[in-house]
Structure formats: structure tokens, C-alpha cells
Amino acid sequence: MKVLVTVNCHGVDASAAGGIALARMMNELGHTVLLQTEPDGPVFIEAEGQGIEAAGLSLRKSAIATGLIPMKKLIKRFDPDVICTTRADGQTACALATSDIPLVRIRCDIRKPRTGKLWRTIDSRTDLVVFPSPFMVEREYAGERDGAVEIIPHPVDTELFSPSKHMETLPRLLISIGRLSPMKGHRTLIRALTLLHEDVCAIIIGSPSQQSQEELLDYAGDLGVENRLSLPGRVSSIREILSKGGIGVVTSLGSEVVSRAGMEIMSTGLPLLAAATNGLLDLVNDGETGLFHSPGNYRQLAAQAGFLFDNPAMALRMGRRARNRCVSVFSYPIIGKKWEEVLQTISGKEHLSGLRVP
Numbered sequence: 001m002k003v004l005v006t007v008n009c010h011g012v013d014a015s016a017a018g019g020i021a022l023a024r025m026m027n028e029l030g031h032t033v034l035l036q037t038e039p040d041g042p043v044f045i046e047a048e049g050q051g052i053e054a055a056g057l058s059l060r061k062s063a064i065a066t067g068l069i070p071m072k073k074l075i076k077r078f079d080p081d082v083i084c085t086t087r088a089d090g091q092t093a094c095a096l097a098t099s100d101i102p103l104v105r106i107r108c109d110i111r112k113p114r115t116g117k118l119w120r121t122i123d124s125r126t127d128l129v130v131f132p133s134p135f136m137v138e139r140e141y142a143g144e145r146d147g148a149v150e151i152i153p154h155p156v157d158t159e160l161f162s163p164s165k166h167m168e169t170l171p172r173l174l175i176s177i178g179r180l181s182p183m184k185g186h187r188t189l190i191r192a193l194t195l196l197h198e199d200v201c202a203i204i205i206g207s208p209s210q211q212s213q214e215e216l217l218d219y220a221g222d223l224g225v226e227n228r229l230s231l232p233g234r235v236s237s238i239r240e241i242l243s244k245g246g247i248g249v250v251t252s253l254g255s256e257v258v259s260r261a262g263m264e265i266m267s268t269g270l271p272l273l274a275a276a277t278n279g280l281l282d283l284v285n286d287g288e289t290g291l292f293h294s295p296g297n298y299r300q301l302a303a304q305a306g307f308l309f310d311n312p313a314m315a316l317r318m319g320r321r322a323r324n325r326c327v328s329v330f331s332y333p334i335i336g337k338k339w340e341e342v343l344q345t346i347s348g349k350e351h352l353s354g355l356r357v358p
Contacts (some may be wrong), residue, residue: 001347002032004080006024006090007043008059015108016043018132018154021085021104023052025155026343034073034078035091047309059093072097076205081347088114089207101104102127102346104253107136107331108154110255110278113143120144129345132258133279150342153282155335156263158327163269163319168220170312174297175270175303177238177261178275179209185275186216186296192226195302200228200309202249205241207234242268245307247315250274253295259283267326273304315337 003026005106007019019035027033027344037043039056046239047054055074059067084104085091091105101118103126107113123129128148131137142149174193178184180210186204193202204216213231218224242248248265249272250256256278263283265272272290274280284290293300308315328334 002025002034002078002080002206003343004034004036004075004078004083005084006036006085006087006094007047007167008037008057008087008090010038011042013047014154014260015086015106016046017260018046018106018108018258019043019084020039020050020052020336021155021332022084022339023047024050024183025332025339027052028332029336029340031340034080039278044060059089060087061089064089064093068093068096075101080102083150084343091126092122095122099125100319103130104130104343104346105249106130106132107141108132108257110257110299113141113145115144121189128342130342133282135278135334136174136257148234152338152342153330153335154260154263154331155332156260156267156326158267158323158331160240161242161264161267161326165179165298168310169245170315171244172197172309173198173243173244174200174248175246176202176204176247176251176271177264178204178250178252179206179208180211180213180216181209182211183255185251185253185296187219187317188251188275188301189249189252190216190220190223190225191298192231192302192305193228194223196306197309198228200305201230202228203230203232203241205232205235205238228308238264239268241271248272248281248290249301249305250276250300252280254278256280263326263330266322267330269319269323271308271315271322273301273308273314285321285325289318289325299348 005019005023007016009016021035023035035052035054036057038058044054082102086106099285105126105261130150132154152197196233220229248270250262252275272322276296277293286292291304
């Protein structure tokens, strides 16, 4: 099977990571894959680094107008059995460039679907829309769509993010991963530190986004916990930090259609204290692989962290269950087979009826 994947993102966000993962999974299953993306951009470099053939062609925003004819030529030359597109601009370009090749749109953003006559036309030329999490279907992110819808989670690399050793002790460390955006709720974690024993420390990994490391450190200083907080910025190897163990934390106030950070934390074998919002509700088994707190509720988060630190055997069991869940539900082999089955059905032009929820 020949699969064309379009990823028209400037950086490697969750949407782009999902497209790259799909290309990699199909590649590893023996299919011929080509990934279209902005030439020499971060996605192009990441794809080639993972051994995925990439075609440099931009379709972002106004580039659709100049990129439509080159896209038609690319499709004609590669002659795919199916096209998978991760963004609205790629979906629009592919729907206009060809009507003969099955088209799959992967939705991975928190914005509601577009409306209007033009968008209904584009949607009618789309054979399947795939959502990464059931909550998106439940909250009607399919919009006015009458066609087929499927749910396929994003995968996590369980070989890369794996426990470094069998942990017998629980380091008193809280680990959070995410850009320094207010939406990520990092101040909830910082406030929780004020209610935890002074030997509990926290590390927040992420690059500045609407707020800087200095601003968060100043906030921690005002609360008297700056000496227990580390903000290293963007790091080259998150796995090395996760391998130190402790408890993972995702404090998002919203967003989180796909929580890559949460999946990587769980895959490494750490329990996850997660805000009860959006895709996190479909990722964590409350009380088994981690615990939910109400978004922004630092008192509840602190109580949960304190309880697990006081009961390390329970925390370690949660971490092992979190790892097992990632291997059995979200690993590349599991998700790859689901994608292969769906794409083979689409490319064979078999009828897809209604909504199928795994």
C-alpha cells in the first residue's frame, strides 16, 4: 500500500507528531510512505531523522494557492492508494487536487470544526475523519459531518520511553513537561509545592510560551519555594529526566487533545497526576494508573502527591500499571495495526458505516 501523509505545521506540535508517527508506523509495517511538509522545516528534519521519505512542499495558509499545482503533480507522481492529512489546509488542497484517491483527515486540535458551504464540500470529499480521543466525538467535534468517523489514539514510543530499571524506591520529585503557557497550568504545581513537605521538589520542562522561566521562578519566589523548583527550559533528552523517577504531573487547564507528555510519563513507568480535562480523561485510569485533580485545584493536587509519597508502594504499582497500559493500548505496534486495518479498508474502497469506537 502507498500512503501519502501531509503535515503542514511550522513546528513539531501534537498534530505534526501524530502525522510523523503514522508515517513511521506504516513504514515499519512495510508500506511505501511519503510525507509532504514544509521544505527543510522542523517536521521535514524530524521525518528524515526517523527514516521517512519527505517531499518539501508548503501548503500552509496562503501557500495553498501556489502549492496546489505542485501538489497535483506530487500526487500524480507518487500515485498513493490513500492520502492522510493532519491539517485543514492539507485537507483542502488534497480535496481540490484529486477526487479519485481516498482522503483521510486526522483531527488533533481543540478548535471546533469549520462550517459553511465550502467546508461542507471539502468534508464531502473526505472519506474518513479520525479523532485521537473519544471525548472529541462526544463533544461533537465531528460537526455537521455525515460521513464515516473513527477513533485511533496517537501512539507513544514504548521502546524509547521505558523504565530504566525496576524501581524499588520513589524519589520525592514531581515532573511536569509542557511549554510554559498559562494554559498548561504550571502555577497550579508551584502552589501545590507550598503545601508539600520541604524535601519534595519539582521540575518543569518546557520552552517559554507567553511566560518565561524567570516569571515562573519569581512566582515561586513569592511563595517561598523557588529553591525547590527547577526550570531547565527545552531539554534534548526528556527520557533521561523521567528515568530519575518520581511522580508525573500534567496540570493543564484545557487543551490536551493529545497529551504527549502524559503518555511519555506513563510509558516510563511513573504514576500520573492529571487534570481532569479533555483527552487526559481517556488516557488515565483514575486510581489505577494515576489520579485526577480538578483543573487548577492545587490543594487537591498537593494532597494526592503527599499521599503517594507517603505510600510509595502504591505509587510504584500505579507506575507499573501505567507502563502496561501504554504497551497494551498505545504502543506503536498496537496503534500501527489499527491504522493499517483502517487504511487497507479505505484504499480497498470498502464501505465504512457510521461511527466505530474501539
